[in-house]
Amino acid sequence: MEADEELVKRALKGGNHHYGVLIQRYADYLFGLGMRLTGGNRELAEDISQQSFLKSYSYLKSFDYRKTYKYWLTGIAVNCFKDMIKKEQKYTDLSSGSEQSYSPQLEGNSGFFDLIKPLTEDEKVLFTLKYIYEYQINDIADFLDLKPGTVKSKISRALEKLK
């Protein structure tokens, strides 16, 4: 199996099919992350996954080889989710007052989705990255462009909500 970094190099040289290998390799991972962040919304999770791969390709030149591709992709996916939420909020602000015409189909471990329901979108991201994916505080701060102290306090606030 070829290393991710080697595939990135080859994709940069103009071989899109090498990027296809990376897509297939991380499709499940990104989809899972999307499912957890969106509380089991398959459509949104698929959108996040696809947007992340598209963004990752357009910024592939700036890939930092000191980090792993998975780590880099996680950061992109998390920011895609945040962008999507902002867009959705704008949309719901515009359509507020009217009835919701679309109800997402929720799938997966309902216990976990029920658990994180009281959290805000930001807190869901922090909680999922910390407790499901076991990322370090510094890594999470790096993904979200926050200070480690801010991440810590937000996570403890989220935990208080869940108690």
Add this chain to the structure above:
Amino acid sequence: MNSFEEIITLEKTVLYAQRDKELFSFYTLTLITQEQASKKLQKKLWASLVLFITCLALLFSPISQFTGSLINQLSAIDMIGLFYMALASYGVSGLCIVLIKKGAIGFR
């Protein structure tokens, strides 16, 4: 808290699978190719626009006076004289080469 930990532990074991990965990969790659093509087209359009504006600026700016006078000066040059001069200088240089070659053979 125990149930909290149980839920977390259970969630870690859940595997979410993307539907039809090959199709997903193919579709994403198609979108990438489409985006690349549109970027290339945009670049080409920008380059053509810049070129067009530059040409227009050259035609309508005071530079056109300068280029006009340059063309006038160039057209005023005596082309026949220039032709004879070039012919004479090429002839002399050719003769010199022949003489040098003969001299070199004579020395041997």
